[in-house]
Amino acid sequence: MPARLKAGDEVIVVGGKDRGKRGRILRIEPKKDRVYIEGLNIVKRHQRPRQVGGAQRAETVGGVIEKEGPIHVSNVMLADPKDSQPTRIGIEIQDGKRYRVARRSGTRLD
Numbered sequence: 001m002p003a004r005l006k007a008g009d010e011v012i013v014v015g016g017k018d019r020g021k022r023g024r025i026l027r028i029e030p031k032k033d034r035v036y037i038e039g040l041n042i043v044k045r046h047q048r049p050r051q052v053g054g055a056q057r058a059e060t061v062g063g064v065i066e067k068e069g070p071i072h073v074s075n076v077m078l079a080d081p082k083d084s085q086p087t088r089i090g091i092e093i094q095d096g097k098r099y100r101v102a103r104r105s106g107t108r109l110d
Contacts, residue, residue, distance in 0.1 A: 004089045004100065005035060005073065009109075012086045013040060015075035022079060026068060034070035043069040080104045 005011065005025060012022045023037040049062030077086035080102045087104035100109040 004091075005076070005078065010079040010084075011035070011037060011076040012079050013037070013071065013075060014077050014086060016071065017041070018071070022084075029070065032070070033073045035073055035076060036068045036070055037076070038068065041069040041071050042066050078102065078109075081107055081109070 005028060007025050007027055009025045010022065011025055013019055018040045021040055023040050026036045026038050028035050043066070045065050045067060047060075047062055047065045050060045078089055079085070080087040082102075082105040085104060087102045089109070090101045090103050092099045092101045092108070101107070102109060
């Protein structure tokens with residue numbers, strides 16, 4: 001995955017239980033080929049309330065926490081900036097600099 005998707009990109013999910021939904025990438029795990037998308041693939045985690053630091057600090061909230069789970073990179077596609085349709089991403093080199101290009105419309109993303 002050579003820097004094709006970046007945090008903050010608008011993507012569309014093309015496979016899995018959230019197929020057809022869109023959202024912004026929060027973070028990427030390149031070694032695992034996973035992305036975390038805002039508001040999608042919500043998983044529930046049980047968290048114990050913890051005391052952080054001394055008695056003055058507020059303790060973290062316990063209970064059932066809902067947060068975004070990872071989605072495999074192959075199940076998301078970038079939304080084309082022109083028409084918001086799913087598009088592949090290409091790399092264009094100009095003056096020794098790499099630019100990401102939407103294959104559908106040819107618009108530059110950087």
